[in-house]
Amino acid sequence: MGPGPWPLTAERDDAGALHVGGVALTELAREHGTPLWVVDEADLRERCRRYREGFPGVEVAYASKAWCTTAILQIVDEERLLIDVVSGGEMHTALAAGVDPANLVFHGNNKSVAELDRAVEVGVGRIVVDSFEELDRLEKVAADRDVVVPIWLRITPGIDAHTHDYVRTGHDDSKFGFTLSLGLADQAVRAAREHPHLEVVGIHAHIGSQIFGTDPFVANAEVALDLLARWRDEFGLTLRELNLGGGMGIRYTHEDHPVEVARYGEAVLRAVDERCERLGLDRPRLVVEPGRAIVGPSTLTLYEIGTVKVLPGLRTYVSVDGGMSDNIRPALYDAEHEVALANRAGSDDPMPVSIVGKHCESGDLVREHGSLPSDVAVGDLLAVAATGAYTESMASNYNRIPRPAAVLVSDGDVRTIIRRENLDDLLARDVPL
Numbered sequence: 539m540g541p542g543p544w545p546l547t548a549e550r551d552d553a554g555a556l557h558v559g560g561v562a563l564t565e566l567a568r569e570h571g572t573p574l575w576v577v578d579e580a581d582l583r584e585r586c587r588r589y590r591e592g593f594p595g596v597e598v599a600y601a602s603k604a605w606c607t608t609a610i611l612q613i614v615d616e617e618r619l620l621i622d623v624v625s626g627g628e629m630h631t632a633l634a635a636g637v638d639p640a641n642l643v644f645h646g647n648n649k650s651v652a653e654l655d656r657a658v659e660v661g662v663g664r665i666v667v668d669s670f671e672e673l674d675r676l677e678k679v680a681a682d683r684d685v686v687v688p689i690w691l692r693i694t695p696g697i698d699a700h701t702h703d704y705v706r707t708g709h710d711d712s713k714f715g716f717t718l719s720l721g722l723a724d725q726a727v728r729a730a731r732e733h734p735h736l737e738v739v740g741i742h743a744h745i746g747s748q749i750f751g752t753d754p755f756v757a758n759a760e761v762a763l764d765l766l767a768r769w770r771d772e773f774g775l776t777l778r779e780l781n782l783g784g785g786m787g788i789r790y791t792h793e794d795h796p797v798e799v800a801r802y803g804e805a806v807l808r809a810v811d812e813r814c815e816r817l818g819l820d821r822p823r824l825v826v827e828p829g830r831a832i833v834g835p836s837t838l839t840l841y842e843i844g845t846v847k848v849l850p851g852l853r854t855y856v857s858v859d860g861g862m863s864d865n866i867r868p869a870l871y872d873a874e875h876e877v878a879l880a881n882r883a884g885s886d887d888p889m890p891v892s893i894v895g896k897h898c899e900s901g902d903l904v905r906e907h908g909s910l911p912s913d914v915a916v917g918d919l920l921a922v923a924a925t926g927a928y929t930e931s932m933a934s935n936y937n938r939i940p941r942p943a944a945v946l947v948s949d950g951d952v953r954t955i956i957r958r959e960n961l962d963d964l965l966a967r968d969v970p971l
């Protein structure tokens with residue numbers, strides 16, 4: 539399909555029908571129903587590898603919040619990425635996937651005592667401490683278990699990456715981390731050193747998500763290294779680990795032009811080495827933690843079109859059999875995901891359409907300003923691109939709509955990795971009077 543937002547193996551056959559992983563999407567719809575997440579295994583593995591190769595000598599942690607389901611974590615683990623989790627549930631899933639706890643990084647701005655205790659019990663590799671309260675909580679947990687826990691301090695570096703307000707985290711006014719400019723990071727490191735069961739071994743600084751361009755990442759690395767050098771000079775403290783967070787942007791439509799991983803890696807590593815040289819620091823053990831860029835492009839969502847409503851002089855609404863319960867991103871962030879007919883190419887005279895879901899809410903958009911062949915018809919299949927990140931993981935049962943299934947496709951093989959929810963699942967937690 540050319541350079542665009544579609545999975546690497548996506549192609550159209552001679553009749554114009556779309557295939558992924560050597561399987562026709564029409565066949566997947568027939569066998570597995572719609573809506574359906576279709577994951578291109580080759581694409582997912584390739585993105586893991588590109589990160590490892592683009593960042594030589596750097597550990598790559600997959601931010602599992604993007605899509606935390608057992609099979610995805612198994613693949614990412616097989617590709618030798620670390621895994622970042624932000625809740626007891628994500629940790630539980632990673633452990634169920636057979637991930638070595640030492641390869642887990644545990645984030646979160648309000649982890650519970652129970653979550654911290656399990657992390658210490660199983661031996662999670664690094665816990666990222668986000669607040670003064672958490673220093674105290676974790677100290678107690680570690681003391682009760684009589685262990686010393688290696689931690690990173692999450693600092694808020696004061697970098698304003700220009701992205702959607704809800705996905706910015708590095709600027710000063712953030713719920714995450716110890717704000718550098720207010721002196722909280724210094725206070726945190728001093729406090730941590732008074733906790734005998736905690737050992738600060740590094741810092742973590744994440745600046746936001748869906749960021750295009752390398753400058754904000756370079757600035758983040760420089761700010762973090764300056765801090766390490768200052769702590770060395772002022773506190774005689776040598777921290778050898780630096781996690782630079784995730785947030786690399788991906789292509790959702792043909793108009794997006796994200797930075798290639800290799801260029802991003804080069805820019806960051808060059809900046810790190812120059813800064814280390816200037817500051818007289820050894821290059822710390824570096825970690826980056828992309829989520830979206832690993833899993834986002836691998837997946838498309840397949841829907842069936844159920845109604846086409848023409849409002850002359852206004853617009854044409856095309857409704858599909860899912861929507862905001864399986865992809866909240868357009869409603870929440872005005873996100874644009876490219877769309878295409880999947881069962882056939884359609885006529886080559888595109889017309890503007892608003893593609894909407896089946897939920898009882900006008901904001902239930904799939905693509906507000908989309909374009910489809912003018913002969914689009916009820917029964918056509920619609921593919922929506924780049925839905926691997928933050929769609930299943932943010933899915934709901936709004937309007938009591940069962941969540942879709944997910945299939946993994948590769949070289950003509952199809953494996954179900956999430957079974958479709960059924961009506962009984964919807965009742966499973968209800969307790970009738």
Ligand code: LLP
Pocket residue numbers: 601603604622645705707744746747748783784785786827828829830831867871927928
């Ligand atoms: N590390 C930390 C500490 C994070 O908070 C995040 C994302 C990541 C890594 C991974 O960022 P990524 O590489 O995936 O951009 N639901 C929103 C995105 C929220 C991102 C939250 N944190 C969306 O659908 O766009």
